Amino acid sequence: MTLYFNKYRIESNRLQFWDYSAPGSYFITVNTQDRLTILGKIEYGRMILSDVGKIVSEFIKEIPTYHTRVIQDE
Numbered sequence: 887m888t889l890y891f892n893k894y895r896i897e898s899n900r901l902q903f904w905d906y907s908a909p910g911s912y913f914i915t916v917n918t919q920d921r922l923t924i925l926g927k928i929e930y931g932r933m934i935l936s937d938v939g940k941i942v943s944e945f946i947k948e949i950p951t952y953h954t955r956v957i958q959d960e
Contacts, residue, residue: 916942 900906918924925939935943950956 914946916946 906912916925924936925942926933926935928934933939947958950958
């Protein structure tokens with residue numbers, strides 16, 4: 887890890903040779919500070935979103951509104 891503004895940060899795990907503007911399938915990963923489990927919980931193999939998780943989910947669903955080349959699949 888390297889320092890950035892006197893805080894440790896994890897290096898990007900993006901592939902150096904890949905053009906991320908190219909068409910393809912991409913996953914969205916959401917991390918919380920200190921890896922707190924505030925987005926919901928898994929019950930019987932299904933994700934049950936908390937109120938915060940529902941807000942995050944709505945923001946993710948709105949991505950194609952602002953980025954017209956994005957198509958989402960669930």
